[in-house]
Amino acid sequence: MAIFGNYLFEFSCIVVSIVFGLYLYVKYVAFNYWSSKNIPHPKPAVPFGSLGPVTRGKRSMGEMIADVYSEYKKNPVIGIYTLTSPALIIAKPDLIRFVLTKEFAHFHDRGVYCNEKIDPLSGHLFALPGAKWKYLRTKFTPTFTASKMKQMFFTVKETSVILAASVEQSARKSEIIEVKELMARFTTDVIASVAFGINCNSLENPDAEFRTMGRKIFEPRLVKRILGFLLPSVLQFFKIPIIDETISKFFIRAFREAVEYRTANNIVRKDFLDSVIQLMNKGYVQNDDDKSSVPAKELDDQKITLLQGAAQAFVFWIGGFDTSSSTITFCLYEMALNLDIQDRLAEEINQVLEEYRGVTYESIKAMPYLHKVVSETLRKYPVIPMLNRECEEDIELPETGLRVEKGTGILIPVLGLHSDPDLYPEPEKFDPERFNEENIAKRHPYAYLPFGEGPRNCIGMRFGLLQTKVGIVSLLSKYRFTPSPDLKPIVMDTANFLQVPLHGVSLRVQMR
Structure with a gap:
């Protein structure tokens, strides 16, 4: 012994x-990196570096980056540590343009988790690196043209009619409704139909399988999300998938069955799923004239696989349902608090609908004040509060004296920029006129980044805006929203990398 x-x-x-x-x-060594380069940075702490508030659940990652930006924004760049790894916050719009657009070749990857072998649904456009990303981005770009949006519009409109009908009884009784969950069900139904060809009816059945899976995807998994976004090598080394196996199997099965059903029954709906099937069968998406610019001899080599198609449908679903539902929720919340803005917007909506004889693709585009309101919502509540890139090759950042080394994480503080009083006076005030032509012209174009910028901006931006606007129009054309007696300021979910409400948003709804 x-x-x-x-x-x-x-x-x-x-x-x-x-x-x-x-x-x-x-x-004394790892945490000396930014000091040795004379880059200002908040003092890190072992073992989490700059992520202490995030790991303690006090702030979300986006909020923490915004806090650092706010404190150090006089500097063009700011250093932080994601655990022990150095990362760089880009604080000036000119430098942001340098990273996202001018020198995109040096910063084309996000540096997030992607492992198609053990986690096939992670092989999507948001996460894919280098040549794989470029290949699929080229493939899917024709899917989001204006003409394709017009073709998908009817699905969005049909679902918005159901959304409006689901609220009518409550409005007639002047009842209080929970907006966040209602909007999530609306966007779930839209994306399930457009991307998977499934009529899941979660507006009528809140426990529909697609909605259940949507809740499951965004269950708190803070550690895995931090690793997946900032230290993916840890997950790669231990071969840990970032997407739960149950979720992965469900979406792959749903996608495969949808493809097989449409193929066997020769169904063509001209939606996102139809475009993916074309890429699987032909290697290109047909234009409206039924032609493609891809030479016929190259088509066989350029077909995508079923798993590649499933991964793109999956990320389209995630990006479409949660970001749009949160944006509509934030918008209705602000409309309830700013009734003068709500009434002005409703007046524009109903005037245009009368002129165009209903909700059409063209009528939605003919609502300038609606566009201002949605833009201001995305300014105040950017659903993606930060953008991330990874330096692919050493490069000098102009006017900083800094040579960024290969592998350095790059962070763009979207929430910080959108909340900066030097860029947006009284940033807490909801003011759609920030987005009139005169004010837009005064601002640096890279001071407003709700969908990113450059070659790797959000490919689904047009669809997201379309879905958001149609949802708002379907409600405000008929109903008026006011605060419920117990309405509290929105608190964000700190365990989520997206900027989404932690709790429900309860508003009183009445007939207009």
């Missing part, structure tokens, strides 16, 4: 020495 005790003591001493040595290395 004495010998065992001695071994245990020696082993404990070794462990303590290793831990202490690692602590000293991180504190």
Whole structure:
């Protein structure tokens, strides 16, 4: 026993020495990176670096980056540490343009988790690196043209009619409704139909399988999300999928069955799923004239696989349902607090609908004040509060004296920019006139980034805006929203990388 005790003591001493040595290395070597380059940065703490408020659940990642930006924004760049790894916040719009657009070749990857072998649904356009991303981005770009939006419009409109009908009874009784969940069900039904060809009817059945899976995707998994976005090498090393196996199997099965059903029954609906099937069968998406610019001899080599198609449908579903539902929720919340704006918007909506004899693709585009309101909603509540890139090759950042090294994480503080009083006076005030032509012309174009910028901006931006606007029009054309007696300021979900409400948003709805 004495010998065992001695071994245990020696082993404990070794462990303590290793831990202490690692602590000293991180504190005085790893955390000296930005100091050695004379880059301003908040003081890091072992072991989480700058992520202490995030790991404690005090702030979301986007809010933490916005906080750092706000404190150090006089500097063109700001250093932080994601655990022990150095990352760089770009604080000036000119430098943001340099990273996102001018020198895109040096910053084309996001540096987030992607492993198509063990996690096939992670092989989507948001996460894919390099040549794979470029290949699929080229493939899917024709899917989101204006003509394709017109073709998908009818599905959005049909679902919006159901949305409006589901609220009518409550409006006639001047009842209080929970907006966040209602909007999630609306966008779930739209995306399930457009991307998977499934009529899931979650507006009528809140427990529909697609809605259940949507809730499951966004269950709190803070550690895995931090690793997936900022330290994907850890998940890669241990071969840990970021998407739950149950979710992955469900969406792959749903996609495969939808493809097989349409193929067997020769069904063509001219929606997103139809475009994906064309890419699987032909290697290109047909134009309206039924032609493609891709030479016939190259088509066989350029077909996408079923799993590639499923991954794109999956990310289209995630990006479409949660971002749009949150934006509509934030918009209705602000309309309830700013009734003068709501009434002005409703007046424009009904005037245009009367002129165009109903909700059409053209009538939605003919509502300039609606566009201002949605733009201001995305300014105040950017659903994606930060953009991330990874430096692919050493490069000098102009007017900083800094040479960014390969592998350095790059963070764009979208929420910070949108909340900056130097860019947007009284940023807490909801003011759609920030987006009139005169004010837009005064601002740097890279000071407003709800969909990113450059070659890797959001490919589904047009669809997201269309779905959001149609949802708002379907409600405000008939109903008026006011605060419920217990309405509280919106609190964001700190465990989510997206900027989404933690709790429900209850508003009183009445007939207009």
